Amino acid sequence: MDEDVSVAPETLNIPEDDDNFDYEEIKSMKVKKPSKHRYEVVCHSNSDCDWHLMVVSIDGTSMFQESVPCEIMEDVNQRFNISISYHQAWRAKMYVLQLLRGTPESLFNLLPIYCHNLKLANSGTVTEIALDGLGRFDMLFVALSCSIRSFLGHMRPLLIMDSVHLKGPYVGTMFLAVGMDGNNGIVPITIGVEKIESGPSWTWFLRKLRQYIGDMPNLTFITDRAASIDLAIQTVFSSAHHGLCCPHLIQNLRLNSTKEKSKRWMFWEACKVYRLSDFEATMDLMWQSLPIAAQFLEEVGYARWARSHFLDCVTVQ
Template identity: 35%
Template sequence: MPRVNLFTCSSSFDTDNSHSNTINLPSTEIVGDSDWLMGKKLFSSKEKLQQVLFMEALRKNFEFKTFKSGKNILVVKCVDDTCKWRLRALKFGSLNMFKITKYYSVHSCALDVRNRDHRHASFKLIGHKICHKFDGASSSYRPGDIKEDFQKQFGYEISYHKAWKAREYAVEKVRGTPEDSFKLLPLYMEMLKKKNSGTCTFLEVNNANNFKYFFMAIGGCIHGFISSIRPVIAIDGTFLKGKFKGTLFIATALDGNNQLYPVAFGVGDSENDASWGWFLMKLKVAIGEVPNFFFISDRHPSIQKNVNIAFPNVAYGICTHHLKQNLRAKFKEIEVGAIVELAAKAYRPQHFNYFMNEIQKVDERVVKYLQDAGYEKWARCHFDGLRYSIMTTNIAESMNSVLKNP
């Protein structure tokens, strides 16, 4: 895992907003249809001029090579030595700007020189032109989409590997590297506390100062949960798909309109005793003692074990949907999921007993499995507390779905 600097933060994020909104060149830089470079225009740097030349080569379906390049000069020629196309640019005064001084725009090369495997379609050039696709939180612009868009716009076929590298380059240009993001965590935590009164954050590192755990509960969410939300929290963990993997821990509730209400988030290595124990202890610090509190989760053993440690006086239940999935996996030849759901939702013990008898007629092993799971954890009529008809962890799973791309 990356190192986390608790005293300084990285500031190496790219702030260049010069990329256009499409892969095409910005319309303000194009004069006429073909010879717009003949205006001897000034460019902010040699790199900017080179980038414009690359895009012009893609648009006009030709290739060039660099004949001379230095701090003060740039000379490029067509790849065909018999072709007269060439451009010369010099540094303008004491500034870093470059000015075109000579430009011959007519191509005299043979058509067979212009091939489909374009040398100037580098992953950096493509990545720079798709940066705007990653300004938001979504990461759904995939390499396949990049290939398709490039083919439609320029008529060139690029490899999947090049499209993938372009995407990675664009994401890094917009958001910085994952290592930079980890280094920014301490500053992010301080800003959360400054801008959201009552926010609770924790960051833990190991002896080598490498990232280990992170916890965040926004002050407004904490206050709203304690004062206005029914005291039922669904907890779940989901895989992170970034460079350093790990697991995202989520504590979610429902508001009065049955909309998702986030309570807390955490990041750890995996769903194990240590990480779940750390997350639940920090959640206890954030929300404190809540009357008639109830937890619901899947049947992960680390969750139940650590809920009992962190919240010894809190009721705990298991998701009936996960219970049915476990039954289907364990007893593949038996289908009793519908009856189990009816038994779980029964309000009266006599109705519950009726459905359990029906299940026993099918297979006694299923009844034994349900008994071992604990009737009080999944059956409404046996639950001693206020469950508010929340029988599944769908709210946590829905939050996972919402956060999939970010």
């Protein structure tokens, strides 16, 4: 059965002086025969309207891929024998995405409702939205109750943290803290969204986290070498151990030549061995073959990345 989709004109964010779009033609649409592998939107009732949008799954899977402007240009040319510019194709794609997803402004306005419903559906879930001095969105913290209970009751006291930059007109940074279960599977514990990645934003995120996990004994954090994270951990969890992510660390060794890169196994060997004697034997080889890298790792501190020097509280995989 067809599904009606009503779209308000302001959702499209189309300039009022744009004469190329007719609001009456596009503000009311319907989904035509949706399935797991095909999704098509057509005009609601106007039989003279030929506008439609269709996406097909990738290779028969349940994944759908958005068309890029170059593909849109080619499709329009093949179907209508009309040549459009890259900018026109890009604008058309942005209008359609706003139809389907809404504008960023409308989604930000729905954030308090989303957090409220999240707590209703998951009893014990914690959400907090921080505003700046002008009452605008500044930071978000979310911790699902099931994740907090699992971490406190059934997982090793290890948190792996990182951040990723968000795309869109308002950009921002997403913070993520995950744990590891008994099968070394990744379990999300908390997420946050901040305007920028900085010491104060990481400190706010970790202070919210500490309110719900407390000062756990033998707590260990694994992160990259970002100074902002290091400062926040020292400020909020001063008694916790702060280890470094080895995949990030090996990128800082600056092994440029093919010969140097072929000896990266020494780092991984030194990282993973349990016995101190094995670690020292591997590091002796590194001092002979890669003295600059060996000196850098010594300055970083063996206890921050080597399993043989790590605290007994956790096992780093």
